[in-house]
Amino acid sequence: MCKRIIILFFPVLAFAQGNSTGASHLKLPFTARSAAMGESFVAEPGRLGSFALNPANMQQVASLEILLSHTEWIQDITSEYFAIAYPVKFGTIAFAVSNTNNGGIEIRDTPGPPLSTFTARSSSFQASYATAVAQNIGLGISAKFLYDKLYVEEATGFAFDAGVLYSLPIKGLVVGASVANVGQMSAFVTEDIELPLTARVGASYQIQYDDDFAISVGSLFASEQRAETARFHVGAEASYQNLVALRLGYQSGYDTRSISGGLGVNFDWLQFDYGYVPFSHGLGTAHVFTLGFRL
Numbered sequence: 171m172c173k174r175i176i177i178l179f180f181p182v183l184a185f186a187q188g189n190s191t192g193a194s195h196l197k198l199p200f201t202a203r204s205a206a207m208g209e210s211f212v213a214e215p216g217r218l219g220s221f222a223l224n225p226a227n228m229q230q231v232a233s234l235e236i237l238l239s240h241t242e243w244i245q246d247i248t249s250e251y252f253a254i255a256y257p258v259k260f261g262t263i264a265f266a267v268s269n270t271n272n273g274g275i276e277i278r279d280t281p282g283p284p285l286s287t288f289t290a291r292s293s294s295f296q297a298s299y300a301t302a303v304a305q306n307i308g309l310g311i312s313a314k315f316l317y318d319k320l321y322v323e324e325a326t327g328f329a330f331d332a333g334v335l336y337s338l339p340i341k342g343l344v345v346g347a348s349v350a351n352v353g354q355m356s357a358f359v360t361e362d363i364e365l366p367l368t369a370r371v372g373a374s375y376q377i378q379y380d381d382d383f384a385i386s387v388g389s390l391f392a393s394e395q396r397a398e399t400a401r402f403h404v405g406a407e408a409s410y411q412n413l414v415a416l417r418l419g420y421q422s423g424y425d426t427r428s429i430s431g432g433l434g435v436n437f438d439w440l441q442f443d444y445g446y447v448p449f450s451h452g453l454g455t456a457h458v459f460t461l462g463f464r465l
Contacts (some may be wrong), residue, residue, distance in 0.1 A: 193316050193327070193365050195270035195292040196351055200251040201239050202460040205445030206432025207405025208419025211388040212372040213346030215308060215335055218255045219443075219460065221264060221298060223370060223390075224333035224348035225310030229300040231255045231262045239460040244453045247272045261301030269293045277321075293317045298331075306337040316355055318363070327355025329365055342376040368394045372403070384409050399423055412436055417445075426450050432458075439464050 199205035201219040211220045216230035218237055234256050241249035248271050255264035273289040293316070300310035312331040318324065333348030348370050355363040372390025379385070389404040401423035409415040415434040421427065432445040445458035 193292065193294075193318060193329075193351070193355060193363065195249065195268065196294065196316075196329075197366050197368075198241065198243060198247075198249055198270065199445065199447075199458060200241075200249075200253075200266075200268060201237060202432055202443035202445035202458040203407075203417065203434060205241075205447055205456070205458040206417040206419055206430055206443070207388065207407060208403045208421045208430050210372065210390055210403035210405035210419055210421075211374055211386075212333070212348055212370045212390040213335055213344040213374045214386075214388065215337070215344060218253060218264065219462070221253075221255075221300075221310070221312075222266075223350075224335070224346050225264075225298045225312040225331050226300050226308045226333040226335045226346065226348070227310070228255050228262050228264050228298065229302055229308035229310060229335065231257055231264075233257065234465040236463040236465070237460060238462075239458065241459075242457045244449055244456055245272070246274050255298075261299055264296075264298040264300075266296040266298070267294070268296075275321075290321075291317075291319045308335040309333070310335075314351075314353070316353075316365075318355070318358070320358060323359055325356045325358045325363055327353055327363070327365070329353030342378070343373065344375075345371075345373045347371040366394055368392055382411050384412075407434075409434075426453055 199209050200222050203219045212224045214220045214227050217227050218231055218235045221228040237253040239251040251268045253266040255262055270292045271289050274287050277286045278284050295315045296312050298312040302308050310333045314329045316327045329351045330353055331350045335344055335346045337344050350368045351365040353365055370390050370392045374388040376386045386407045391402055393400045401421060403421050405419035407415050407417045413436055417432045419430040426449045427447060430447045434443040441462040443460040447456040
């Protein structure tokens with residue numbers, strides 16, 4: 171009976187986080203900046219906050235950086251994320267940990283009040299490396315250990331990400347491509363798990379008007395192979411004196427969300443970011459908060 175109950179609720183968890191049949195937490199935006207701009211920056215050298223979209227993005231991280239992020243998603247889903255990156259002589263190394271909880275899932279064997287409730291958990295542990303292989307080309311790779319727990323059942327697995335950046339001769343214009351979640355997980359009871367294998371390609375362009383104003387625009391095309399879906403993402407950021415930033419994003423291909431927004435405040439070594447993602451059909455609104463430290 172327990173196994174039948176678990177299988178019954180597994181699609182509910184998958185729908186709450188996306189349309190993948192497993193490890194769906196990998197499809198959530200990990201940082202507020204990424205969520206606010208529609209997860210559109212696959213080509214953004216020097217940004218630790220977007221290295222989940224392309225591990226090559228951390229290639230130009232200039233000093234020790236730490237990110238702490240908290241996400242209040244929909245349907246009682248919460249997520250915590252920690253990332254740290256450090257430049258070394260031969261490139262940049264980074265480590266990241268994420269944990270996503272979906273609480274209050276009810277257990278029933280007959281109609282009526284639930285017997286109990288439980289929390290489904292998904293975690294990932296990631297190690298990444300990025301380096302410049304030429305003056306205008308950067309490469310990055312990530313290895314991830316994945317863990318899912320649904321009631322008393324558990325599944326584990328491994329996945330890999332890889333990405334490339336190319337800085338064009340036009341100042342501020344960068345193109346990039348990545349593939350994420352190449353790997354596999356063990357079965358959940360009798361249900362095989364397919365990771366959300368995703369390919370992305372896109373570009374970003376930064377315009378520095380003067381010493382005070384700058385605008386960054388990013389767009390990408392993403393294809394989730396096993397779900398046979400394709401999406402277009404676009405986002406923009408306008409910043410003043412590298413102190414305050416306003417952000418806006420758009421994603422196509424989702425039934426319940428498209429527009430997102432947010433802001434950022436930078437205090438030299440400390441940065442605060444907020445991302446706002448509204449959903450339709452009465453599902454609510456997601457809020458993402460991120461603190462960044464540069465030491």
